[in-house]
Amino acid sequence: MSVLVYTESDQGNFKKAALEAASYGKAVAEAMNTNLVALTFNAGEASELGTYGVEKVLNINSVNAFNAKIYADAIKQAAEKEAATVVILSASADSRYIAPLLTVGLKAGYASNVVAAPSSLSPFVVKRTAFTNKAFCNTEISTAIKIIGVSNNSFGLLENPTTAQMEDFSPNLVSSTTSVTSVDKASDKVSIADAEVVVSAGRGLKGPENWGMVEELADVLGAATACSKPVSDLGWRPHSEHVGQTGKPVATNLYIAIGISGAIQHLAGINSSKIKVVINTDPEAPFFKAADYGIVGDAFEVVPKLIEKLKVFKAQNS
């Protein structure tokens, strides 16, 4: 018996979401009195995983490009080799792509968007978000093997230092008629999925030409930029920045909303963020009811001042 966690890396570095999944895996392994094993592709070294409680790492070097079908099948073989009864994945785009394929391969029940350690092991019950963050659902997984997708920034990073032993793993790889022909990824920008802070703006900014200050504020905070639905529908910003019920969910530590009134669909998308700051001219904007801190004021006056003050703050605190 064991707990297996798939720890995703990007150019040799483990993603924060992967380390969070490992932290979660350690909590489950401890509760079940068993070991935590990680599966990696092309990982350089294992010590960082050891920090979060991983005792053994199976590393696959024989796969180059990402392919969901091949990855899912490799994870399945690792789970079988380690007799894993719980398999943990993160909420990254790739992990969400892999998980449903893996569930069919392992005949395992799958709960996605899980935000807390199991409340009970028998029956096996986890808490997940549903109705786009408007509610939580306590879900029982009744299969012998369970698959859990851990939401970003929910369980958190929990150090549990041990020594991780790495071994090479060479599964029999399946073939696939699907291949990636090109990747378009801005390497100098923080993605919404990986961001600790998101700076988001809405129609209150009046036009796409005014996004300079949003980007500058994001730069100062090391944040990703996002926008409301009308802004992406108007073509002011790309769809990939649209946050809300039909866009991306955001679960960051700090979400700053500028000139966004706070429609119910938008609030649903950002509900899992810990601290919300709202800047809006309209004191009656519904977003103020969902926020932790607010400034009633004109974004064109407030945001430049905020950037200036934050620069001073960052200079003093770095």
Next chain:
Amino acid sequence: MKLLVCISHVPDTTSKINFTEGDTKFDTNGVQYVINPNDEFGLTRAMWFKEKQNATIDIISVGGAETEPTLRKALAIGADAAIRINAEAIDGHTVATYLAAAAKGGGYDLIIAGRESIDYNGGMVPGMLAAMLDANFVTNCISLEIEGTNATAVREIDGGKETISTVLPLVIGGQKGLVEESDLRIPNMRGIMMARKKPLTVVEPAAEASQTHSVSFEKPAPRGTVKLVEADHIDELINLLHNEAKVI
């Protein structure tokens, strides 16, 4: 080309979410239902394949008779025929198993589903369906072109997008971007009249196959009231974020 579009019948995005029976059931009282938005982007893209590439479109859904107005709406938008699998959608695996059983033997080249439903947000049905049918699979799909048996899809990834080359049969988890919001179609009177005559077949489900179930629901704890900071006291906001919230 034969297309199958999976339709989820979900609460409208503005719905207030409440629960009944000791927080074990979703409260449908006063809730308006719509086509799951991610499915509607897929259906609209399917209409493009119908109009430009002569595709036929079947739609399929798992649910009781109460879901039929949603299916009629999809027919009014332009799908050719509907299949309703007469069963409760207990979990993603159940839905995928029913859909796979119904799709098998249907000769579908392309199956378009939404990347997730906006009610349970499982994000698992399209991938499970692809695995069960041994079809290729692309999720978070924001662009799709078909030429012969080849498909080119664009998938949204964290911080960007990637272009994928694959072959039919193919299952897609679609989302906004597959078509623009402004491309979505409101059924016209002619479409609504024609939809009444289009076939809506009710089939009984394959064997029940649930792996998970919802034990109970909770609503997030109510928030405290917002702390307002004067627009000319930005230092106070920074102080609160640093010392109180500890997020900067």
